[in-house]
Each structure stands twice: as C-alpha cells, then as structure tokens.
Amino acid sequence: MMEQNPDRPPAGVALDxxxxxxxxxxxxxxxxxxYIVWFEAGRVAWMDAAGMPYRTVADGGHHLAVTKLxxxxxxxxxxxxxxxxxxxxxxxxxxxxxxxxxxxxADDGILLATxxxxxxxxxxxxxxxxxxSQVLAHLIAGMERLARDxxx
Amino acid sequence: MMEQNPDRPPAGVALDxxxxxxxxxxxxxxxxxxYIVWFEAGRVAWMDAAGMPYRTVADGGHHLAVTKLxxxxxxxxxxxxxxxxxxxxxxxxxxxxxxxxxxxxADDGILLATxxxxxxxxxxxxxxxxxxSQVLAHLIAGMERLARDxxx
Amino acid sequence: MMEQNPDRPPAGVALDxxxxxxxxxxxxxxxxxxYIVWFEAGRVAWMDAAGMPYRTVADGGHHLAVTKLxxxxxxxxxxxxxxxxxxxxxxxxxxxxxxxxxxxxADDGILLATxxxxxxxxxxxxxxxxxxSQVLAHLIAGMERLARDxxx
Amino acid sequence: MMEQNPDRPPAGVALDxxxxxxxxxxxxxxxxxxYIVWFEAGRVAWMDAAGMPYRTVADGGHHLAVTKLxxxxxxxxxxxxxxxxxxxxxxxxxxxxxxxxxxxxADDGILLATxxxxxxxxxxxxxxxxxxSQVLAHLIAGMERLARDxxx
Numbered sequence: 001m002m003e004q005n006p007d008r009p010p011a012g013v014a015l016d017x018x019x020x021x022x023x024x025x026x027x028x029x030x031x032x033x034x035y036i037v038w039f040e041a042g043r044v045a046w047m048d049a050a051g052m053p054y055r056t057v058a059d060g061g062h063h064l065a066v067t068k069l070x071x072x073x074x075x076x077x078x079x080x081x082x083x084x085x086x087x088x089x090x091x092x093x094x095x096x097x098x099x100x101x102x103x104x105x106a107d108d109g110i111l112l113a114t115x116x117x118x119x120x121x122x123x124x125x126x127x128x129x130x131x132x133s134q135v136l137a138h139l140i141a142g143m144e145r146l147a148r149d150x151x152x
Numbered sequence: 153m154m155e156q157n158p159d160r161p162p163a164g165v166a167l168d169x170x171x172x173x174x175x176x177x178x179x180x181x182x183x184x185x186x187y188i189v190w191f192e193a194g195r196v197a198w199m200d201a202a203g204m205p206y207r208t209v210a211d212g213g214h215h216l217a218v219t220k221l222x223x224x225x226x227x228x229x230x231x232x233x234x235x236x237x238x239x240x241x242x243x244x245x246x247x248x249x250x251x252x253x254x255x256x257x258a259d260d261g262i263l264l265a266t267x268x269x270x271x272x273x274x275x276x277x278x279x280x281x282x283x284x285s286q287v288l289a290h291l292i293a294g295m296e297r298l299a300r301d302x303x304x
Numbered sequence: 305m306m307e308q309n310p311d312r313p314p315a316g317v318a319l320d321x322x323x324x325x326x327x328x329x330x331x332x333x334x335x336x337x338x339y340i341v342w343f344e345a346g347r348v349a350w351m352d353a354a355g356m357p358y359r360t361v362a363d364g365g366h367h368l369a370v371t372k373l374x375x376x377x378x379x380x381x382x383x384x385x386x387x388x389x390x391x392x393x394x395x396x397x398x399x400x401x402x403x404x405x406x407x408x409x410a411d412d413g414i415l416l417a418t419x420x421x422x423x424x425x426x427x428x429x430x431x432x433x434x435x436x437s438q439v440l441a442h443l444i445a446g447m448e449r450l451a452r453d454x455x456x
Numbered sequence: 457m458m459e460q461n462p463d464r465p466p467a468g469v470a471l472d473x474x475x476x477x478x479x480x481x482x483x484x485x486x487x488x489x490x491y492i493v494w495f496e497a498g499r500v501a502w503m504d505a506a507g508m509p510y511r512t513v514a515d516g517g518h519h520l521a522v523t524k525l526x527x528x529x530x531x532x533x534x535x536x537x538x539x540x541x542x543x544x545x546x547x548x549x550x551x552x553x554x555x556x557x558x559x560x561x562a563d564d565g566i567l568l569a570t571x572x573x574x575x576x577x578x579x580x581x582x583x584x585x586x587x588x589s590q591v592l593a594h595l596i597a598g599m600e601r602l603a604r605d606x607x608x
Contacts, residue, residue, distance in 0.1 A: 018500075020493060020497050021329055021335075021496055021500065021510070022335050022337055024330035025329065025330070026329070026330070026332045026383055027215050027217070028332075031325075033185050033192070033326055036184065036188055041474075044474075044477065054536070055535060055536040058178075058535070063179050065179070065225070066184040067224065067225050068222075069221075069224075070221065070223075071221045073218055073219050073221075076278060079510075079511060079514070080500075126228060173344055173348065173358070173487075174341045174481065174487050174489055176481050177477055177478065177481065178482070178484045178485075178535055185478055192324065192325055193322075196322075196325065196384075206325070207383060230482075231359060231362070232348075232357065331519050331521070332582075337489050337492040340492055362482075369483070369532075371529050372526075372529070373488065373525075373526065373528075374524075374525065375524070375525045375526075376523065377522055377525075378523075430484075430485065
C-alpha cells in the first residue's frame with residue numbers, strides 16, 4: 001500500500017495533446033466530456049512512465065475500472081491549443097488506485113481543469129480482483145522513482 | 153432562486169437511450185466518458201420537459217457552461233442495453249444551475265451510475281452572464297410543475 | 305446469398321435520433337464523424353427489425369467488421385434536431401454484408417447525408433469466418449419480410 | 457488551382473498518434489469512426505506543415521466543410537498502438553480541396569486504413585464561399601514545398 005505523503009505531493013507525469021476539431025462543440029470550445037478522455041490518456045502516460053503500461057496490466061487479465069470521477073472546469077480549451085495533462089497517482093493499493101489530474105494550456109500555463117478518479121481492480125469478467133502483487137510493486141516503485149526524479 | 157426542499161426530492165425527468173456500439177470500449181462495457189454525454193442528454197431532456205429547451209436558451213445568447221462534474225459508477229452498461237437517465241434540477245439561480253442524475257438499466261432497474269453537475273451561465277463569448285429572468289422564471293415554473301406531476 | 309433487386313430498392317428501417325450537444329463541433333453543426341456512429345446505430349436498428357439483433361450475432365462469436373465506408377454530406381444537422389436514419393441491407397452473403405443509409409431531418413424531410421458500408425464476418429479473434437447459415441437465413445428472411453412490409 | 461501530378465504522388469505529412477482506450481470498442485480494437493477523427497487530425501497537421509494552419513483559415517471566417525468521405529479498413533489498431541497518419545492534399549481549388557490518407561502502424565509499418573475526403577469552402581454561416589486567394593496561394597506553395605522536401 002502506498003499513500004501520498006501530504007508534505008510532498010506525488011510527482012506528476014506530463015502529457016501534451018493537441019486539441020482536435022472533433023473535440024470541440026457548438027459553444028466553440030472543447031466539450032467537457034473530452035477532458036475525461038484526456039484524464040484517461042494522462043493516467044495511461046503515468047503508468048507508462050512508472051514502467052507498468054496499462055496494456056501490460058490488461059494483457060495480464062486485470063482492468064482498472066473507474067468507480068468515481070470528479071472534474072472542475074476553470075477555463076476553456078480551443079481547437080488547435082496544446083494542452084498539458086499532468087497526472088499523479090495519489091493512492092496505490094491492491095484493490096483501489098487513485099489518480100489526480102491538472103490540465104494546463106501548454107502555451108501560456110493557465111490551469112484549465114482539475115480532476116481525480118478512483119479505480120478498482122477487476123478481472124476480465126468485471127469481477128473485483130486484487131491487483132497482482134508484482135504489478136502493484138512495480139507501480140509503487142515507479143511512483144517512488146517518479147517522485148525522486150521530480151525533486152532532483 | 154430555487155433550492156430543492158430536502159424533505160421532498162425534486163422530480164426527475166426520464167430519458168431512455170439505447171447503448172451504441174461506439175459507446176463501448178475494449179473492456180466490453182460502456183466507456184466511462186459516455187455517461188458524461190448521457191448526463192448532458194438527460195439535462196437537455198429535463199429542460200425540454202420544463203418547457204425551456206436548451207436550444208432556446210442558446211439561441212437567446214446564453215450557455216450553461218459546466219464548471220463541476222461528479223460521477224459514480226456502480227454497474228456496467230453493455231451494448232444494446234437500454235439505459236434510463238433520470239435527471240433532476242437541484243438548484244436554479246440566475247448565475248448557477250445544478251443537476252443530479254441517476255442512470256438505471258431500463259431492463260431490470262439496476263442503478264448503474266449517479267452523478268451531478270454545476271453550471272454557470274455565460275454569454276456567447278464565454279463571459280459570466282446572468283440567466284435572463286424570464287428564462288429563469290420559466291425553468292423554476294417548470295421545476296415546480298414537474299414536482300407536482302411527480303407527486304400526483 | 306441475397307442481392308438487392310435493382311427494380312425494387314430494399315426496404316428501409318427508420319431510426320429517429322435526437323442530436324446531442326456533444327455531437328456538435330465549433331462550426332456550430334454536427335461533426336461529420338457523428339454520422340458514421342449514426343450509420344452504425346441505423347444498421348443495429350435494421351438487424352433488430354430483421355429479427356436478428358447484432359447482440360445475438362456477437363454473443364454467438366461473430367462480428368461484422370467494417371471494411372469500407374462512404375459518406376456524402378449534403379446539409380448540416382444541428383443540436384436539438386431530430387434526424388431519421390433510414391437503413392437498407394443491400395447485400396447479404398455468408399462472408400460479406402452491405403448496408404446503405406439515408407439520413408433525413410425528421411422535422412422537414414430534408415436529406416442531410418447518405419452513405420454505405422461493407423462488412424466482413426469475423427470471429428472473436430478478428431479472423432474471417434463465415435456468418436453461420438442460420439444467422440444468414442434469419443437476416444435474409446428478415447430482409448424479405450421488411451420488403452413485403454414496405455410495399456403493402 | 458493545383459491538381460496532383462499522376463507521375464509523382466503529392467508529398468505526405470506524417471502525424472503519430474497513440475491509440476486511446478476511449479477509442480476502442482467491445483470488439484477489442486479501435487472503433488471505425490475513430491479513423492475519421494484521425495483523418496481530420498492528419499489534415500490539420502498537413503495544413504500546419506503547409507504553413508496555413510486550419511485555425512488561421514477558421515479565424516479568417518472560412519471553414520472546409522466535409523462533403524464526401526471514403527475509408528477502407530485493412531487491419532485493426534489496438535489500444536496503446538502508435539499509428540502514423542500520412543496525409544496528402546490531392547487537389548486544391550478555390551471552392552474545393554481534397555485530401556488522401558494512409559494510416560500505418562508506426563510500430564511495424566503495416567497499412568491499417570486508407571481514406572480520402574472532399575471539402576468545400578464555406579463561410580461562418582455555412583454558405584459556399586471561395587477560399588481567399590491568399591490562403592489558397594499559401595496552401596499551394598506549401599504543397600509544392602512539401603513535395604520538394606519529400607524528394608530531396
């Protein structure tokens with residue numbers, strides 16, 4: 001088990017994405033459901049950076065099903081903008097993992113949205129199933145390594 | 153201004169949707185971002201039922217921009233299922249409106265997901281702008297009418 | 305095998321859909337990729353009407369993978385419009401099925417878009433696999449019944 | 457006006473994209489509508505490379521509305537794959553522009569899908585409107601420069 005140390009926020013992994021036209025809506029800005037897809041891309045990038053790609057976990061027969069999701073929208077993104085999704089793991093346990101997200105405009109650094117998500121580990125039939133201890137150890141080691149990289 | 157009476161939950165408007173294949177993901181179930189789109193369809197249906205379609209509000213130069221969103225996922229939906237989105241307005245003010253959502257399996261009544269969203273009123277340039285008093289009065293009247301219809 | 309009779313176009317199955325806000329883009333109209341999702345919803349509705357739901361085919365271990373797709377866009381759809389997707393099966397064989405689509409504005413009957421798609425039958429591993437003869441017979445019988453219903 | 461020389465195919469602009477989980481479907485592969493969104497990202501990248509970003513065209517009050525679309529699907533993409541979208545302009549005129557797309561697996565070079573699209577120039581009200589001659593000249597100059605870069 002690994003909880004974040006409140007004195008030192010966990011290290012974030014940045015992923016830059018170019019806003020697609022298909023991601024906008026008739027208000028002329030990015031549709032709010034798109035950020036949920038970006039959060040997902042962010043946590044996939046986090047797992048890649050932690051050395052335990054989501055695809056490896058999935059190929060091993062486990063999925064991290066979303067059980068809870070929160071998002072706050074502060075400033076709109078527009079077609080052609082580059083957004084930076086910064087993802088942090090905030091809790092890693094054998095049954096539940098949690099992530100937090102900050103999305104910035106990569107052009108001017110403005111914070112566009114924040115969010116967090118909770119996930120339970122399930123098997124390929126969708127039944128709750130502990131994350132294999134090796135996978136969890138890998139994720140925690142990755143989290144610690146990312147924290148070190150972040151502070152040096 | 154209109155807050156919900158805690159003793160009597162606000163009336164819900166039901167919208168049935170058939171799950172599209174495009175809404176599923178490689179886990180074999182509906183992707184979690186789809187529910188956010190269903191919430192939106194639910195609140196559009198609520199506004200229709202309240203007698204103040206979102207299109208009318210938008211044509212009048214106002215948008216209800218999402219500022220906050222929460223979702224909890226309990227049970228997965230699958231391709232071909234019919235889901236019932238039940239939407240309630242939980243707060244209607246000139247600057248902010250809030251909605252709550254329950255999504256059920258229409259086939260067996262199982263609760264699949266719940267959620268809520270907060271919105272501020274903006275003009276076509278995305279600047280905060282009070283909901284016109286006539287529109288707000290219409291929404292509140294609709295909310296009260298829906299509550300009466302619900303209890304009789 | 306069943307090819308369409310050029311003298312009598314195959315019967316169409318109509319599906320009405322309300323345009324979602326998430327389906328629009330910054331041009332203020334429905335994004336062109338959305339029509340591809342509507343085509344799919346149309347052929348799912350066709351298979352339901354033909355008495356052989358796509359879910360039944362999929363549960364039996366077969367999928368109709370899209371191999372080719374064409375779309376022509378004539379007039380834009382907008383948020384809140386109701387569109388009518390009229391789907392016809394134009395060819396039903398054990399290895400390949402083809403569909404054609406017309407999308408109208410349900411409000412004023414204007415033709416918005418047309419399209420067609422070709423599909424091959426694959427197994428759950430994505431390998432080409434003949435549609436089971438019973439499933440094919442069901443689809444052809446449904447196609448003939450829809451044609452009769454259409455002309456009476 | 458600028459048509460492609462049949463003896464020398466126009467130069468392609470490559471864009472690499474990582475497949476998102478949200479882009480998959482219950483068949484375990486990328487949903488066919490996703491490729492349409494990737495085609496769009498490809499032509500946006502082409503216009504960037506040609507020195508006339510789509511955003512600049514749009515900010516000037518013109519849009520390139522899709523009138524026709526074709527896609528052929530050869531091999532499925534999967535979650536986590538990197539796909540390479542290679543986009544070519546095949547015709548540039550004041551009223552119509554055409555693009556062609558090839559999508560490869562960036563990992564092993566396998567051709568996954570091909571496609572092409574036709575677009576007419578419209579104003580912000582969706583009415584046909586010639587592409588401004590300066591914009592067109594820029595696009596043609598970009599196309600020629602890309603062709604030179606491609607062959608040297």
